[in-house]
Amino acid sequence: MDTILLPIKWVISWIMFGIHTVLTTLGMSTGSGAAWVLSIVGLTIIIRILIIPLFNKQIRAMRMGQELQPEIQKLQKKYKGRTDAVSKQRQQEEMMALYREHGTSPFASCMPLLIQMPIFFSLFGLLNNVNLVSKGAESIGAVDQRVATEIANSTLFGAPLSSSLGTAGSFNLTLNVQVVTVVLIVLMMATLFFSQKMIMTKNLPESAQDPDNPAYKMQKMMLYGMPLIYVFSGFAFQVGVLVYWLTSNIWNIGQQYWLITYNPTPGSPAYKKRQEKLRAKRIAAGLPPEEEPAEPVQPRIQPLGKERSKKAGGKKIPAELQTQESFSESQSGEVRGLDGLTDAERAQKRYERRMAQRQRANEKKKARQQKAKQNKKNRNF
Template identity: 35%
Template sequence: MFSLDWIYYAISWILLTWHSAWDAIGVPVGAVIGTNFAWILSIVFLVVTVRVILFPVFVKQIKSQRAMQALQPKVKELQEKHKGDRETLQKEMMELYKKEKANPLMGCLPMFLQIPVFLGLFHVLRRLDPDKQNKTLYGWTVDQFQSASQAKLFTAPIAGKFGSTADELASLGANGTTVKIIAGVLVLVMIATTYLTSRQMILKTGWAEDPQQRMIQRLMLYGIPASLLISGAIFPIGVIIYWVTNNLFTLGQQQWVLRKFPPPVTAKKAVAPAATRNPVQPAKSGGLFGRGKAAPPAPVKAAAPKVAGPKPGAKPVNNPKKSRPAKRQG
């Protein structure tokens, strides 16, 4: 059977290394406002460590998404050509992706690579039970184990979870109501930030024309956040802190990449050439932003009729009114 111990050792080593660093700097190890900041920061910088390692994969993900966007016109042509023939359509699209070296699954790769880290942290935090006999597993010392098992976020143990049993809460010395409130709020934040990370990318790149790619987008946008509403109850608070921190890191990273390397302009978003635009637009009235009705066009003054002058060489015509002598009175 395949063993995941190497993942548990790696996660433990990163956590303990960061905890030792914060302890050496002078970050409070004991609880301040009910929080052990050294352990909380160790989980936060576990995220930073993993994301730095996976940064090349993130770059490949962005490049793959750009390649998929560039192929959208060809994908649409194939859909029109093989409408009703799903098997042939899928075959043609796979050949197109292979030819252009684009992978529709690359968008999910960073998330899949983080699953072992998530499972490793989940397993390590679950064993932070003071009643455990083996406290030195995965490279922990007894003092480190005791310190981590007592670590709290606003008096809620990082090993506690929304669905903790009464026995689990008793062994951690935790208040059930406090744990449920802190875990419940974090689960809602986790769901919201998970939704926002997917929505941010889709708003910038648009929905894919490829049905398979569109299905993946819908899964990322709606499926995963919905599943967290149920599964979040079994996640330790420390794992939820990891997930939320990872989402915030992703939001910032995606915003930077999308600003520095904006997605290509598709045919739908292309601006009409100057020759096809109407150069004269009716002015709008109704306030500062012109939200009212279109203002009526200015009245056009009628041009004065032109008086034809005498033709060249013609004799001047006397005005009879002027040439007639005035009558004498008398």
């Protein structure tokens, strides 16, 4: 695992070192200190900015998944009670075909988390090795012996960045490590719960809030289950990793607040609230409460020239026909052009013209051949 994550560790080390250099240039103290704590915060912000396109894809996938819920429920009812392998396989195939048809995937909403996991574990491995590097072990990117010593001695409220609940006994400041770690874990649980609750109460359409909806049940389980994972995982993670995770959760809250405020899911409570605000703004500006639909653009009427009139069979098309029937669908659903013909009728006329041209060409060819034969006979006599 360390070998696989080594390139990511190398990149993370240089990002942290670069942020630390900028902070010290701006006046923060060099060596061990708060600059290294803020470098982890800066690392989190840079990573989250880079994965914004994935976040946008995640939102589109989540909304598409919500729109597909009625179709998915139909499939589930169709195969309800069928436990044989063939039925399960067919249900899975039909469901994946449904996702492909709408250009999404059930795993698209997990992409930001999947991208962050290697970074998260790489930071864990980097902080786990700073003590060894500070004692002369091989450097990791920008983290050589001097930098590793600075990181190892940097603390957050007295708790070293490389310490954790599991290794608190090996540090002199055991109580500091325990208190800071527990506080960070509680904050992480609270921010995760708040961000998920925000989505469920404000940004889910009413159709997706059906208690019998399996997806809604799953989200409700995750709302209470995911924060509990921090209780167990937080025991092993260092203070620096917890800082990264907490910063990421706070970023999530801000990102979701912007999304819910300015680009809510259609049909959700946030969407209705935004529509009410827009309506109130229009009324305050002296405009109608609802935006009037735009009038359809009338197509430009192109007059027929002599040649086109010939091709159209010499028919003169009335102005009413040009403006109404020429550019709109007739009652039969056929679209007629300026020449008063449908595409099929126009193609048939082109075919008839070509056939007539070929027939005339063949007749001329036969006439030339006949004349050539006659001339040949005349020369033989």
